[in-house]
Amino acid sequence: MxxxxxxxxxxxxxxxxxxxxxxxxxxxxxxxxxxEIQALPVTEAQRATALQLEAYCAVIVVSKPAAHLGLDLLRQYCPQLPRQGWFTVGAATAQILEDAGVQVSYPAQGDDSEALLELPRLREAILRPDPRVLIVRGEGGRELLSERLRGLGASVDYLELYRRCLPHxxxxxxxxxxxxxxxxxxxxxxxxxxxxxxxxxxxxxxxxxxxxxxxxxxxxxxxxxxxxxxxxxxxxxxxxxxxxxxxxxxxxxxx
The missing domain is CATH 3.40.50.10090 (Rossmann fold)
Known part of the structure; x- marks a missing residue:
C-alpha cells in the first residue's frame, strides 16, 4: 500500500x-x-444513574473515553458492577472493560452501531419486560443506536461523561x-x-x-x-x- x-x-x-x-x-x-476529550463535571443525575445501574438490562459503552470515565464514576457508587449485559461498538473499548473484569459483548464484524444492533446477545437482553438500556457516551452522538433501540421497545437513558472539542x-x-x-x-x-x-x-x-x-x-x-x-x-x-x-x-x- x-x-x-x-x-x-x-x-x-x-x-x-x-x-x-x-x-x-x-x-x-x-x-x-x-x-480533544474534556471530562464533564459529575452531576447529581450522573450519581443517581450510577446508583441504579442494576435497573438496566444492557449497558452500552460507545468509546474508549466513555469506558475510562464510566469505570471511574461507577466504581465510586457501585463497587460491584452488576452482571447485566455489557456491550461496546468495537474491540478496543471492550478491552478496557474486560481489563477491569467486566464481561463484554461486541460485534465480530463491523465496529459501528449497525453491527451492534444486529448482535444476538443484545437482542436477547432487551427481550425482558420493560427493558431499559443505558448508553455511556460523550455529549451527543449514536442517535441511530438509541432510535433503533426505542423502536425495538426499549427505553434508553444516557450517561454523558465528556465533550469533544476542536483543539486550537x-x-x-x-x-x-x-x-x-x-x-x-x-x-x-x-x-x-x-x-x-x-x-x-x-x-x-x-x-x-x-x-x-x-x-x-x-x-x-x-x-x-x-x-x-x-x-x-x-x-x-x-x-x-x-x-x-x-x-x-x-x-x-x-x-
Missing amino acids: TGWRLLLTRPSEDCAALAAILAESAVFSSSLPLL YAEAALPQRIAGERLNGLVVSSGQGFSHLRQLAGAAWPQLAKMPLFVPSPRVADMARAAGAEKVVDCRGASAAALLTALREQPVPVL
Whole structure:
C-alpha cells in the first residue's frame, strides 16, 4: 500500500497508535488531532444513574473515553458492577472493560452501531419486560443506536461523561499540512470528527472535498456526502484493520 499519505484526525493518543500500525504496512501518516476529550463535571443525575445501574438490562459503552470515565464514576457508587449485559461498538473499548473484569459483548464484524444492533446477545437482553438500556457516551452522538433501540421497545437513558472539542489551530493549518506533506487521503473516526474537519478547513473545503475521505460508518458517510465530499469511503468500522482493508481496495490518487 505504499503511496498512501494520510491525515489522521483522532485524539492525539489514538493518532499515535494508529500511525504506528499504518507504518508497519508502509502507509505514511501525519497527525492533526481534531478531537480533544474534556471530562464533564459529575452531576447529581450522573450519581443517581450510577446508583441504579442494576435497573438496566444492557449497558452500552460507545468509546474508549466513555469506558475510562464510566469505570471511574461507577466504581465510586457501585463497587460491584452488576452482571447485566455489557456491550461496546468495537474491540478496543471492550478491552478496557474486560481489563477491569467486566464481561463484554461486541460485534465480530463491523465496529459501528449497525453491527451492534444486529448482535444476538443484545437482542436477547432487551427481550425482558420493560427493558431499559443505558448508553455511556460523550455529549451527543449514536442517535441511530438509541432510535433503533426505542423502536425495538426499549427505553434508553444516557450517561454523558465528556465533550469533544476542536483543539486550537491557526486558520490555515489544515490545508498547509496537506500541501506541505503531500497528503492524498483524509481519515475521520466519527461524525463530530468530520464536523471539526469541515470547520477547520474553512474556505479550503471545496478543494479538500475532492480528496478521498475514509469514514467509519454509513451515517458519517452520509454526513460527508451531504457536505460536498466527493470521494467518501465507508470503512464500516473505526479500527486500524478496517482502515487498512479499505486502503487496499482503493486506488492511490495520482497527485
